[in-house]
Amino acid sequence: MQLWQSDIREARxxxxxxxxxxxxxxxxxxxxxxxxxxWEIVDCAADLFVGARLDELISEFAADEREFVRRAAFAMISATAVHRKNEGDLAILAWLPLIQAHSGDSRNFVRKAVNWALRSIGKRNRGCHGPALRLAKLLAESSDKTARWIGRDAVRELSGEKLMARLK
Known part of the structure; x- marks a missing residue:
């Protein structure tokens, strides 16, 4: 706690x-x-929060208007999808509506984290790939420029040969 309270980046x-x-x-x-x-503080904190199993904060942080707090929600989703191998797919897929709901947030650090969360879910396994790819395709056709960018980028990565071979 003293390190955090120092307000020094490296100490935090x-x-x-x-x-x-x-x-x-x-x-x-x-x-x-x-x-x-x-972003680096947020992404490091997201890993810690996921390790602490503070999943209840994801929706709360996503609803927060502050850019870095909202980013934390989607960094936590990504970390959960990647690191919690024993987590059921339904729990992971339950975050897709939250991703869709915030896909229009054009702030750089939020849109990148929303995209990261969607891609992480889609790369998790075969069971998560299909639903994530469907959402990515839906977003790719959006009239919203940010959602379209998120969707197109996720479709490109989730349709890649290397990933498809790994998921087979």
């Missing part, structure tokens, strides 16, 4: 890397989120 990264996930509370995570001011 060290705080995130050395914090014990099992001891981190949702209230502490919310407090840290109030200080988010860069």
């Amino acid at each position: 990264l060290l705080a995130l890397c050395t914090a014990e996930p099992k001891r981190l509370t949702a209230e502490e995570a919310r407090s840290w989120a109030n200080d988010f001011n860069s």
Whole structure:
């Protein structure tokens, strides 16, 4: 906590890397989120929050208008899809509507995280690939420029030969 409170970037990264996930509370995570001011801090925090199993914060953070707090929601979805191998596919796929709902947020760090979350879900396994690719194709046809960018980029990656071979 002292490292985080120092307000020094490197100290905050060290705080995130050395914090014990099992001891981190949702209230502490919310407090840290109030200080988010860069993508690297957010992405490191997302891994910690996922390790702490603070999934209840995802919807809360997604609803927050602050750019880096909203990014945290989608970085957490991505980290969950990638790192929680034993998590059921239905739990992972349940985040697709949230991705769709925020696909029009054109702020750079949010749109990139929304795209990252969609791609991570689609690359997880065969069961998640189809629903994620369907959403990506839907977004690719959107009249919203940001949603269209997210969709097209995800379709390109989720349709790649290398990924398709891995998922077979």
